[in-house]
Amino acid sequence: MIELQRLWHRLVSRVLDRWLAFRLVEPEPFALDATLPTFYVIARPSLTDELAVERLTRDLDLPGAGEWHSLDRALLPGCFALPRLRGSRGRIRGQHSAHLQQLLDALDNDTTLDAQLVPVSVFWSRAPGKDFGFWKMMAADDWAWSGRLRRLLSVAVNGRHLEAHFGEPIRLRPLIDDPAVTLTQRKVARVLRVHFRRIRARVLGPDISHHRTLMRGVVDSRPVQAAVLEAVAANRSTPAREHRRAERYAREIASNMSYPMLRFCYELLKRLWNRLYDGVDVHGLDAVKAIAGERTLIYVPCHRSHIDYLLLSYVLYREGLMPPHIAAGRNLDMPVIGALLRRGGAFFLRRSFKDNRLYAAVFNEYLHRLIARGHPLEYFIEGGRSRTGRMLSPRPGMLAMTLRSFARDAIRDVAFVPVYVGYERVLESNSYLRELRGGKKKKESPLDLLRVLKHLREPHGRVTVSVGEPLSLAGFLSETVPGWQDDPVSARPEWLSRAVPLLGETLARRINDAASLNAVSLVAMTLLATPHHTIESDLLANHIGLLVRLQKNLPGSQRCQLPTGEPADWIDQAVSLGFVTRQPQALGELITARPEQATLLTWYRNNVLHLFMHLGLVAFAFRNNAAFSLDDLDTLLSPAWPLLARELYFAPPNDPRERLASTLAALTEEGLLQATANGWRRQPGHLESSEHLRLLGQPVQPTLERAYLLLASLLRYPSGDLTREALEEHSRQLAERLTLLAGLNAPEFFDKRLFSGMLETLEQQGWLRVENEHLFYDDTLPRLQMRSRALFDPELRHRLVRLTHQ
Structure with missing residues (x-):
């Protein structure tokens, strides 16, 4: 009987061997202990599934599923199906039902033997090939187990688009030797059935046929x-x-x-x-x-x-x-x-x-x-x-x-x-x-x-x-x-x-933690930080390379996906997509963005703006202050973290001081800051590193300006005089006026929802309290505003103060 079965397998295998091909194999590559007898288990008896697994093990150089193993006078195939329960009394029927029990009996009789079971789920083309049509759709897998005629159709139509999903190998000897475990065929089969059903649910989802x-x-x-x-x-x-x-x-x-x-x-x-x-x-x-x-x-x-x-x-x-x-x-x-x-x-x-x-x-x-x-x-x-x-x-x-x-x-x-x-x-x-x-x-x-x-x-x-x-x-x-x-x-x-x-x-x-950087977002981050949206080509390449290195080395950014290639390739990509223009010049090539290009680039910059807020806030502080100690910088920046985190949806640091120290270390390693005995100092203004620091800090400025406008507008009135709605609308109007005076076309800068979010953050942090829609504050908020003045250069601060008193 076994010889006839082997002969039949060989005949069918020769017919199908050149036809079967796998579209997806998971996990890959797959490693097994080649010293142990390996038995591949499929969910239901199927000659085509067995032959598919046999072909797959040859392709992946795994222990062969077509081999036969002799264990304690029992001759067992390298691939067999789980036993099937039939009838209300749970009787086990079918030729394949004996293999698992024979294997367990052999290991139980000879304590020197061991074996491993590998569950394999085979799917016959969830996805059609190049030419999709009625027959490919009818022949692919779903929750209804296919009969012989349908499986024959699957082999003919979908045999080159198979999927295979391997389960974790199960070593049987440790389980048999464990006194706390009574290993029976029913228990092993139950575990494997749960695995097969989970894989089938993962691949096909729950049954959608009803x-x-x-x-x-x-x-x-x-x-x-x-x-x-x-x-x-x-x-x-x-x-x-x-x-x-x-x-x-x-x-x-x-x-x-x-x-x-x-x-x-x-x-x-x-x-x-x-x-x-x-x-x-x-x-x-x-x-x-x-x-x-x-x-x-x-x-x-x-x-x-x-x-x-x-x-x-x-x-x-x-x-x-x-x-x-x-x-x-x-x-x-x-x-x-x-x-x-x-x-x-x-x-x-x-x-x-x-x-x-x-x-x-x-x-x-x-x-x-x-x-x-x-x-x-x-x-x-x-x-x-x-x-x-x-x-x-x-x-x-x-x-x-x-x-x-x-x-x-x-x-x-x-x-x-x-x-x-x-x-x-x-x-x-x-x-x-x-x-x-x-x-x-x-x-x-x-x-x-x-x-x-x-x-x-x-x-x-x-x-x-x-x-x-x-x-x-x-x-x-x-x-x-x-x-x-x-x-x-x-x-x-x-x-x-x-x-x-x-x-x-x-x-x-x-969602934002999983953000990805690409050529366009990197170019946008840099180019929009320049006054006239024009920059030297070599400086742009150096800066976007710096952004990627900082993101790669900064703690907490492991989920961010970084682009491959070199900065010059990223600039070429942005040019080919029509976002920027090359401008030849006698002293060196310039990269520039026309007004409509610059406006559109803000969308792509905003995709990834949150990734650079920790770096940008520190860089912005050093723009108008030559040196800081860690204590002074921590005191100055701590109130800003919640505002930035709420607006841009990134997690504020659990330990702001520790995160600040790591940010300073990263900027120092790149040469943007200089460590001193008392803290850190920015580099001299004529160095390129000083320009990198300015470009890095510029994207933070709009958020800080909005916060300053909001606080200045609120503090013009006694505590409890202003309603929430009035302050949000007044701040929005001031922000709109500021963009018009600066000659900017940036409606997002005066979005009313941004001011609403800031008020909610101030309330959560205990700097404000709201009673009957009126806003109340104590002496903490004026002190916070006075401390934040150190972030802005005198000219910008004077412009903001004049604006709020109009």
């Missing part, structure tokens, strides 16, 4: 039925009519994700990105793969472009992860387009539904069921796209609904996955330029994405998708709002109002 069942469960749920009865009373309607309205809301909201559409979109998007970008760089997904299948994943990317969600779904699918269900505005639910988006995983929500309790109940129940079933989700915590390039203030809506859902059923942990998307050039450059120059924000339209596709032939450089540190929701709540489990069934628990803003701020910071 759309109607999910919809019926949402409408028939207790919260929705309670809302139906309320609507009957409020609208003087009938239960049947309100029940139909709930069903209509459910159809309006719900996605109808399908694997064929995901595969279709993957191939379509692959062609789009290859046409649009020079490359898509991905960082940090290993941490997500480690927890996928165990926790419900909620991706929270920054929102910079119309194509953010398309790009993230493509990257996840390409890297072997299930694309998420995506929250989309109802305005995208158009004929044809809306149906396609639903099949790709989009679910739709209205901009506001606080006055429609039935709709709110249906949406909340639908979201809860997605989360409880483990479906990966995606939504933008900023709400809309950032027109300034900065991280926008997180919106509370989806975060609050997610927290309520988790509190209702916290059996399965939720992990937020922050994602930073960095573009060298966005498709919406022209519209952003118009808005940065003061134009009105255009209302978003579903056709906007189609309009920007006309720019496909233009160069767009590279794009980076960088994943930040995942956040466990259970761990976050236990740390920030202890006792949150005490009120799990409340529709709006008391702790929610405290947890939502903290969660939003934490996620925004983690």
